[in-house]
Amino acid sequence: MRISGLRYRHFAESTDSNPDKGTKGRDTADKAHSTKFIKYKYRHVENAMVFDTPFGITAIGIVVFLLTYWGYSRWVDRRVWAPDPKRPTPAHMYMDGVEFFPVSRYVLYGFQWNSIAALGPILGPGIALTFGWLPAFLWIIFAALLIGWVQDYSAMFLSVRKEGRSFGPLAYEMLGPTPRRLLLGFLLFYLLLINAAFLFVVATVIDAFAGAFWTLVVLVIAALITGHLLFRVRMPVVQVTLIAVVLLAIGVAIGVIFNWPPPGTLGTAPYTLWYVPLIALLVAGALLPMPRLVTPMNYIAYYTLFPAVLMLAAGALASIFTGIKIQIPAFTSFFGPFGTGPLWPALFVSIACGAISGWHSLVSTGLTSKQIDAETDVRPVGAGAMLSENLVGLTALAAWIVLAPGTATVPANFVKGAVTLVSPLFGGEAVAPALSIFYASYMAGMAVTILTILGRFWRVTMAEVFSGTSLSFLGNRYVATVLGFVLPVAFVLTGSWINIWLYFGGTNQLLAGFALLIVGLYLFSLRKFHWYSTIPGIFMMITTLAAIAWQTIVFATATATPVVIRDGRTVPFFPQQGPLLQLGGPAAVAGVNAFSTVMGAIMFVIGVMMAIYFLRAFARYARQPQPSQA
């Protein structure tokens, strides 16, 4: 569809084309147009097709998100959950000023959005581009309209109606003790995969943009300083924020100046020694009390997240004027490479948080639901934050699609796409080095903040599980923390971030399916309209189980044939495993792939068992008499 996309350019024009002409005889209009005066005119320069640039998809996406919020989500809110502003929420019922206390909807919206924003929406679209940009865009739109906000909002509302209970207790109540144990076991693998996927990405990004590591170091120092200033010195928060932003800017500047060592110096990514300082940093973050490092780091990292997304959105919308065009084809093929799989199910698990994510149900039922002031706040907080996250995914897609085809398979190339999209807004090539370090440290910051939280989680969980047993050394806080980061490295050694990412996406979306079905089960038990949650839940379960099964088959094939003959040479099944093959031979390659195969098989089996438990639960509630009151 050709729409006249006008491109304007200022130019100075003198209407006096004949300098020898005297002033006599000129008409009134010409007198005003003397060469002394420069008149700027707007002129239609050329037509630009809206869908040649990321402008089109971004504009359409924003419209869909707004319509979803003010249309479908409002309908579900009123018809299904019927929020009562006068009904006391857990924040009022159990107010203790510590966990349960009412908080403004705007504060919770900001908190929810910052908590759910991570690497997921940034990197997922890159893999989805295997099939072209159009399927990726349509999935983001489809998920934003029908699935993503449904999960966040509904899980939050369910928790609010159930005394602020977290995900585990809700699963226990709706499904029973065994499914809850299965779910908790599933969560352990899921968190291991998040660690692996994020570690992989951060290490490769830092290898490509070493300056981002030094920015990260400054970020850590800044976090320690701001934490101390806020809670020991009791400095006002505005001043601390200014100091934090200045320190962040210094960190980016140091990263630009000291962009060393060059890529590949510490090993070929992903087999790089960058893991060593990275894991050391993460272990320190996991061991220190949260207010000392992790939460101040999250606080400072927000000041990269917000401008990064804003600039990407501005760059995407301005692309119709800056002329940055889409390079990726709209559609390539339904069938991707064997390692990725066909469009269904791979597309639906590659774009994780930007479309839908099980992680969000943990956040929604974790802290937010305990601080909701009134039931009418659930929609702006839950649905609003998720639709904002969809925007993050959409702008990330815009950054990926301006890259040359074939380059979206490297995580670090997101930085190049972002710089391509954003730099025309700030003067072009001159700002590219600073923007590169900024976006690289943005990616690293998004990953590191989640990784430190997960490291702490591993420490606490392993201490609970193993202390007092014969393996109590595994419960030691130092051992547990290190293991929590070293074990994911086994996944990283598979070498292929696409396959790790698809594993992570599969488990992440499967958790989302669980959350949707738990909500559907609850509404079904009350004989309310549950299909708006149940149908997406069934779709996610089937799709993600298929994706996990496919990736398990891929890793099983790689285990059975760790090396193959290509172009007359013996190479590993996953080409990126070349360094591992040299280091440990085919046995090492097969061992690593076997580990991934077993993990995938376990997750698939847990997923199928949970599906059976859900079916049984629905059947059980169908046999029960209709309840009298919600």
Place this chain on the structure above:
Amino acid sequence: MVEEKAGGLLGKLRRAIGETMYGAALHGQVSAVLKTRMYIEHMFILMILGDMLGFPILPPYYSLRLLPYAVPNVQTWKHRFYRERDFTDVIYG
């Protein structure tokens, strides 16, 4: 209810943006500090009520001297302490 402050549209917009920025940047930190205080408070009340619960920690003289400080918080402590938790609370609870 959280008090709604008066103000025109611009004032409301400024408040909304300010609160959103606070929520995104600082609310997590504040919650983490409150939770840290919560755990310390749990320890404090356990120390005081310990001998009534079967594990004497402090000599009764001291626990009785400290009891008036703990009593206002016992009800909320009970709800928090006995609230059903699993490790989904550890992640983001």
